[in-house]
Amino acid sequence: MKTIATLLAAVALALCVTSADAKGCLKGAAVGGVAGHFAGHHGVLGAIAGCLYGRHHAKEMERQRDQQGQAPTTGQVRM
Numbered sequence: 001m002k003t004i005a006t007l008l009a010a011v012a013l014a015l016c017v018t019s020a021d022a023k024g025c026l027k028g029a030a031v032g033g034v035a036g037h038f039a040g041h042h043g044v045l046g047a048i049a050g051c052l053y054g055r056h057h058a059k060e061m062e063r064q065r066d067q068q069g070q071a072p073t074t075g076q077v078r079m
Contacts, residue, residue: 005044012048023062028054 032050037043 008048009044012051024054024056024058025051026054028052028057 028050029047033047036046
């Protein structure tokens with residue numbers, strides 16, 4: 001079991017190396033690692049899943065901020 005966890009951690013690190021923009025990954029990994037640990041001693045898997053979710057959430061938030069900056073919302077007039 002430890003071999004599988006080590007391999008998954010190595011794969012996760014390899015995937016993270018190619019991306020310098022890791023917004024949300026650290027916070028998600030910390031929360032996911034703690035949750036995985038308490039849910040059945042799967043802290044590494046929880047950290048990997050948390051990192052992936054945190055990055056996804058950060059991208060969604062960035063996309064929403066970009067859309068709000070480009071188009072006016074209802075009731076606002078640009079001059």
